[in-house]
Amino acid sequence: MAMSRIIFTRDEILNIRDSTPSDLCPNFLASPVDLQDLLTSARISNGCVSVLRIYDRDSLVRIKESMEGLFDTRGRYKQAFPPPFIIDPDSPEYLLLCRAPGKVRRKSRKRGSRSGVQVKRRRAAARLGPAIFGHGERVRCLYRIPLLNVCDSTSTLPSAWTTMTVLEPTQRWSSGQRLSSPPRSSVFTPVPARSSRSPRDRCLRPIPLRSADTASVTSSTLHIGLLNARSIANKSFSLNDLFTREKLDLMCLSETWQREEEFIHLNELCPAGCSAVGKPRPCRRGGGLAVVYKDSCTCKVTQTQEYTSFESQMVRVGSSNPFYCVSIYRPPGPAAVFLKDFSDFLTSIISLESVLILGDFNLHVDDSSSCSAKELLSLTEAFNFEQHVSEPTHQKGHILDLVFTLGLDISNVSVQDVHLSDHCFVLFDLHFSPEPKPLEVRSQRRVISANTADSFSAMFDPLLFMDCLDVDNFMHCFTKQCVKILDQVAPVKSNLSIQKKVCPWTNEVTLSLKRLCRKTERLWKATNLEVHRLYLRDLVSSYNEMVENARSDYIRQLVTVNKKNPKVLFDTINSLVCSAAPVTPVFCEADSNTLLRFFTDKIKMIKEKIPPLLCGTPAVIEPVSSLWSSFKSVTLTDISALVTKMKPSSCSSDVLPCRLFVKVFDVIGPWVTKMVNLSLSTGVFPSTFKHAIVEPLLKKTGLDPTVLSNFRPISKLPLLSKILEKVVSEQLSLFLDQGNIHETFQSGFRKLHSTETALLKVSSDIMMSADSGKCTVLVLLDLSSAFDTVDHQILLRRLRDEVGLSGSVLHWFSSYLSGRSFSVTVNQIRSESADLLCGVPQGSVLGPVLFLLYLIPLGKIIQGFPDVSYHMFADDIQLYCSFKPTELQRLSSLVQCLVEIKHWLSDNTLQLNEDKTETLVIAPDDSIPGINQYLGDLGQSVKPSLRNLGVVFDKDMSLVQHCKQLTKSCFFQLRNISKLRKMVSQNDLELITHAFVSSRLDYCNSLFSCLNKKELSRLQLVQNSAARVLTRTNRRTHITPILKALHWLPVSSRINFKILVLTFRALHGQAPPYISDLIQPYTPTRALRSVDQNLLTLPHTRFRTRGDRSFQAVAPRLWNDLLLSLRSMESIDSFKKQLKTYLFAHAFA
Template sequence: MQDDLELKTKSKHFGCYKPICQMVVVFLIHLRFQEQQRCGHCLQIFLRPTKYLPPFHPMVHFILFLLPQGLEKLCHIQLLTTPTVPSDIFQKNGANSEEIERLWKKTRLHVHLLHLKDLLTSFNSAVRDARVSYFSNLVSQSKGNPKVLFNTISSIVSPASPTASIHSVADCENFLSFFVDKVNKVRSSISPSALSLPLPTPTRPIILDSFAPVSLPELTKLVNSMKTSACPLHILPSSLFKSAFQSIGPSVLSIINASLVSGQVPAYFKNAVIHPLLKKPSLDPSLHSSFRPISKLPFISKILEKVVAKQLTAALDEHNIYDSFQSGFRRAHSTETALLRVSNDLLTHSDAGDCSVLVLLDLTAAFDTVDHHLLLERLRDWVGLSGSALEWFSSYLSERSFSVAVSKFRSSTTSLTHGVPQGSVLGPLLFLLYLLPLQHILSSFKGISYHLYADDIQLYISFKPHEMSKLQLLHTCLDSIKTWMAGSFLQLNEDKTEILICAPDKLVPKVRDSLGQLASHTKPSVRNLGVTFDPALTLDSHVSSLVRSSFFHLRNIAKLSPILSRSELETVLHTFISSRLDYCNSLFTCLSRTSLNRLQVVQNACARLLTKSSKHTHITPLLLQLHWLPVNFRVHFKILVLVYRALHGQAPSYIGDLLSPYTPSRSLRSSDQSLLVVQHQAKDQR
């Protein structure tokens, strides 16, 4: 139990529709157990459990007014603080050093010079110890959150990532205008004829007509599982919200259940603050188009969305509503499972002597152009929502607003009439449901396979060398996709459409000519969900990029090794290097021995840095000492894990479909061993 409490202060507005009060908030980062009890008792005085009945908007006003009052009361609690780096190191040693330095310059006595050197040595030692303590605490506190650890260490050892160049409220207003105009431009570019085209509407039985109220233990468990976040709209800092939830939980439960029962969402919950996030570090930060709008919502709003998402997801899974080839934002699905299925299909056709064409499609501002009216129709017709559940989503989407805020600057507020908020809990899920009709369009083209990861669309078609005419089907499929997307207010970014031809070198020109207008989009290699595909599917380009980036980070980490303990250094190495080697490594079964050896060199360098061994030290004992599996065994282990999960229903169905149980023609001792049929590869398979 920590006895320290770090305090940071900032000025913040509280309110629902209008700012109710303005006050200084004490942001509690580490709270002693005794002070947690005082915090909860203080807030409990202001928030006594009460049964509220809809309409509950005045209740939200009431709660949002009382929470700041309770926090204001809490701010008078006197707590001892211990800074991370003691300031007396600089004050005491600096003053003494300056005094002795002046004395030495005045007398030029050797004894004063020696005294000055001793003081400087002591000062440097104290600073070094403080740095070691600082980084040790930093790594240990972020050990359970690799994302935070990665961002923190990167900011120390690497150049700072470019951020939005916002220096005034006017800059925020410019970003706000850009995000609004971008969506309006996409919607206005859609021809009226496309909107009039009839879209298929199936008749689906009702799967959810109301949301069930939750109990306090369920809500407490859900809140404890949520990550803390920062947002200018928080009525309480999320860390304090979670630590004091035992006291404020009954009041929050009343708001959540009132919303679920009435099918209404409070206006305060629908106000977001947009933070511009740079899409890629290589993009120009001076251009507005280089940024993606990320919504920051009140923590209590995310709690409500989490409750709704849990019940909706359970209904979707029970009735098998999802597109089976959609891997985005779904449990047990990932970029790795998606790429594993795509690469397996391409390699299988390559072994059979077929040619393949892979098409990667990109959408322009996909989340931001979603039409609310069409989304509600698809929730009703394609999903099967009705009653208060459908009314809840209608309220959730209506009268939304947002503003742009960076640092201390914030723009005016404007209405959000289109799109689902990125950064919210329900936004990604609603987008997947918005794309449900696309499944029926893509599956209607026999011979064309597809895979989706949120708004990333992959199409691939395979054919014999004498069947080039089948590529015409690809043109027809793309035309149908464009037509449907226009009617759904979605737009393909044709400039980012990429095509990879997987065929023998002598057939590539012929395939390219058969592609017609699509030939201009062919690339020698394509980056697909973080993995670089090449025509021969050797992944050599991906391995080269992986090795290069790994050694870049390894050199930076080596600068921190003198001030990190062994366990902390190992945590950093796993975060920066091992995670890269393990990303989608189930695809590495097709790697040549040379490529695997290049990846093994990276792991060997990590082991030598961690154990402080020379480059001539034999690596096998080091890996055994660290209990690290070599790269090739890590690949086999990942495949075994995926197969186990597929056999036990814990993997996507499209992975399980690739496994064929072995059934002997007669009764054998191996009949009860759950063996699988081994797929034979081509003789020249890598």
């Protein structure tokens, strides 16, 4: 085998000869070669084509610097060292151009800005061509390849050698010879040269040199920025552009000056595919921190201890190999206090290995006379933190913004003046282990055009499934034909889900101004003139204002175009003023399967915690008065009416998209009707409708998406399934109403029932008990995943024995509950399928109705305790017991009732969540301790106030605490609405005001009759402020003409309006029976003229602040004050219209 040699140029070997001993490189060559032989070996050929290896200039300089320390003053080598690279005998020959240490080359004469570099390149090419390939040959294209270190593991190389690069010819020489080269891959793709003047190096590109032990180490780079923004309100779009322009992955902002629960400006500064988390200053104005990050960076807010001398926000970045990013803002104040608190903070995070601390410290670390700055640097150094900022970050020339790292590698630290505040922008790169990239998911959808419906209708052939007598076979043929037609008229298109990077309101005007800003910035950096800096600052401010106006115009046009679609309006408003939901970290099918297992394991754990049968008091089963054994057939008109009333909602498992389904219903309607009747007559629920798609959503905005318990499963079912269930639901409700089977005090999922009617009944009972001198104990029970733990066999027995279902109806419900499954879909990634062995179907029409029927025996058990009253809203159960202060023994009945409820729930596979059980004692303060002694275990759950179906009850039933929270919530919404005035018209703004403010004032406002004048004035102030925001009037303008012009009833009149409407409904059978029982028509004992006046009986009350404020007393008083013409009306719509006119005239008389 021919021996490969390392070949040097003659001049370099002569320089090496005198300074290098004979044993300098014992293993450098394949076999020892004398230096004299090396002189004559300028060109060696062993039968194969030579491959050129040339070091670039930067690598040669690093070799020189690293080798100078290895020679003594006489040029002799001090110690033996391993060779930088061992040449394998099978490898081709190499030419290493290495300069001898200490030799200084004469500086070339400059001929223009780049002539020196080009002269050197041409001279080297002219010399190398004849030396290697003879005269007439020259190098056309070279590219750099890495040299791999194959030394033994004990050898140590100089640090500069691990970053060297070489140059290699890419394809061919001028003579057409083809060279042996390493195997091609995407890594070796030629790139344009650094200069376009010389054709010799147009395919040169740098490749970093890696040693064997570092070649396998991979790292990623995060581009991070730091800025003291001094309010993000007036520069949010400029910050958005800065994030995009600098291609940042993470940006930390201090002094955001944002308020609690204010998200509009955070949403504005987030580019597409990014999110932001903010931490406003809790107590006073100013301050505040925020972190903007790309969604590809998994960020999680971590709670830290609060300190008075500085603000901090810690974010955990990454999942597999995370580091912690801590934003700091220190406001002016005593430095000694800050240093003590900061020392405590560093001590609290001492267990973390990788930490990045950055922010505005307001200490002049560049001032050698600053003792506080010295102590800060000494403190961080003691904790092994390294400070990286060395340039002034403030306009006055001091270093205030600092970057500290522990266990992290950062580089390219720079400071730029971006003209957004008096602080400069700090940029740097952070190197860390890369995170797993999300799976590229291709979304599949059908493009529905204007002609799709007509084409589908023309190709639809019902003869293919006309004779199907089995509902599953019918659905199979129907689905098969629909899919076949859709594949022709609207084929499935697959494309990658790529986030749009350009804002929809970007136009040519904003782009041109943006280009002008960049041009002026380059001019200022070139001239460094103050006039250019001031001009750039004005342009940046103008750009932010222009983008804001462009966005306002876009949103105004969007709302105008979709004027008949309120969903677009509210979705747009929510995207502006509400916090964006964090991205769920689901990147592959395994992640979706993890969520699937969590939901299934959660139900299994609940079922395992339920104790065995406790044999509580069995509920009395009354014989059913009637049986229901068969369904009624439906007509096309019935199905068409259902389709018209149903909300348009689609599911990925739908045969036809909802929009297309409505358009072609005239063609497929008869066959949908046949499918429904076929299912009802055979008692079989189609199996294709039994699979649900679960899309998890966070329970509240701001919750951590990495905690699986923070998700609520939202189940979606096919549209045809909902149509079939709606038909059954209407027939079932009719049967339940005729048989009076419904639970009287159950207000959930029932027509004419609501949370307001439920709370009105409970509060009225409590107020009347308090008027008679009684105390009341209210207990709120919470069930754990009650809908998901329903036992199917128990439910079917209950439908048969207590409801009266039989025959094909009972068989249909049995088929409906059996064989169900679900899968989880997140980020268009679907999990495996899992069986549903228990629970009523979530997201269905019949699921809530079946759950109410499942709880029917519970009401009968509670009725066995005469001293205990109750009310239920779905799975929310309320128990309350009223008693005289001298009759505390009656509380034993409440405790025993609770025990029986626990037994019944366990026997029916339901679990009571005792941790969420809350108790409220409504009694004088001196009586509460004695009452608590009789409550037993319930005494631990007693609270001064509790939230009951959205309304805060307190121990006095004054609703003062609820009024305070309501006022705070409304003013927060008004602040957001005030920032939308430029974006929408006044009519749309009024619609938004009613949706976000008036709806809150009107929620359960029939209970507000117990509010005193002070609290009513607070609510009236909210309405007045809403009117001023809408009409843009100042606070000194008289409010009464404004409310009258808007035709808004005052708050007190709105309360009376709601009470009177409920009274009208109760008198005309349009309210729940328990509301109708609270009022009694007036019947005189003898014939009087008031017999035909439609008056109500006023109950006897003792206290104005108790009984007089209950619905039972307020409703008759307000009703009797109405005009006879109003009391005599029969239509609810006419009554509402005339009542508002009447109240409006009295309010503004």
